[in-house]
Amino acid sequence: MSASLATASTVEQALAQLAAGARPVAGGTDLVVGARQGKAPLPERLVAIHRLAELSEIRESSTEVALGALVSHRRCSESGTVRDRLTALADACAIVGSIATRTTGTLGGNLMNASPAMETGGPLLCFGASVTLRSAAGSRSLGIDELLAGPGRTTAASDELLEAVSVPLPPAGTGSCYARLEYRRQMEIAIAGATAVVTLANGEVTDARIAMTALSPAIGRAGEAEAALIGSGGEPDAIRRAAQALAAAASPISDVRASASYRRAMAVVIGRRAIEAALARARGEWVPVPASTALHGGVR
Template identity: 35%
Template sequence: MLTQTVIFTPKSLSEALEVLNDKKPVVLAGGTDLLVQIKGGGIPPPRYIIAIDNIKALKGIKKNGRKVRIGALTTFEEILDSELLAKFAPHLLEASYEIGSPQIRARGTIGGNIMNASPAGDSIPPLFVLEAHLILQSIEGRRKVAISQFHTGPGKTIRRRDELLIGIEFEAGDKSSRYFFMRLGTRKALAIAKVSAAGMLNIKNGHIGKARIALGAVAPTVVYAHGAQDLLAGKSLSPEVALLVANAAQNDCHPIDDIRSQAEYRQAMVGVLVERGLMRIMNELNGDGQR
């Protein structure tokens, strides 16, 4: 028997939260993951769907004091057009540019990318290195969860079914903050990452303070490269340090073989991407005379 799907199209956040509480529907944002999964039989047709694309409160990119907030419904096209994010999260723009195709970037949202919980989701490593927090809301209230605590496995998160991801928040860096995002896929467009790496270094007077490196598609969730981060702290960037840190990053992950790539290749490529990212930061600093 065919399942009849009921689709809710709330215009306000409060209306959406009521529906989420009453019916526990499946959330539909841009549909570029969900509709593919339903059509492909990966998930059964849901009894209830809530289409959230009319809710204005979930859109937009704002800065308030040092906090930058991205609405969950912000598309990758909008991220690429944002001067604010170009300044405070340039590596998120690099990642957004790699996603799908112009059509996918026009529909696909950052909230959907996070909630789909793929370890290869391109927006996730950049948000890890920003130490971003996710803002989840239900009729009972709001909670903030560090993105590094949110995913528990491929397709799995700690979201409750009555909660909506409403936005992503992070603290803006300053002139000492440098970023990179690097990714390897089968080809340039319309290919999911085999491996990705993002980095954030705070560098003052040539010395690295805080360092964050996150790796995508090499574990059941995106992970921090803790060994690599520890090695960077207090050092000055040089080709030797970049190589040392890249080797450490390889030991920070435990990839698997799957349809997209092999574990051994992924592990080797983690080193290549991290080394390239660090060398790029070093060259940028040499270029603008800050070191």
């Protein structure tokens, strides 16, 4: 049982609490459920940050979108700019947990929980997003790849608060997709997920960023998969080679959700589907958000 809970009304108050040993809570969808299930006890001291309006904003410029740490998955997935320009992130945010989870849970919480199965990690990594961490001593900026350190671990210090996630807008001609294997339509967790961000110029893939989710201890990009696609015209053969390279880079485990061999086979299938949908979007074709639901038995 938590010994104390303070509600911060300014970022400074929250930082002071963190410096004194408190842990932050926003939506609570990971923290509270985890404590109830006995995964991790509630911290002795909590600071509630859900009233910090400045962390709840979505700020857009011509070059980037800055998503406050408290932006809910639902708001993120419903943002026009995110849907149009950062579609893979909208795909991901639209399938986190249930409607209740998406309305309550925050992007910042999802990131700092650092689950290898988190939906938003792959898209943010591929878009080259960075985070602003702030402590009483000042602020610093880190790439997503520098933030995520392993299952349940980040490189943030205990007195640092995630303020915002900045996502650079990709160039014109870019399409993206996050897809995952889903056993059911809601309340799902990634068993195998893939992100693809591809840029087309004159029909040629000029840039490709491909990452896997729940297929390795941390969400990571697959350089060989990207290389297989860059320079191609996005033909089925190139897509197949890229998906196979993604699966080859995976280090799947066997657990109650799936065997390693099934996960690896699904890496090929889900990877291919994510790349296909990203290419389709890059060409201006319509693929619904979230893509995962439509992809099962649908798009090839």
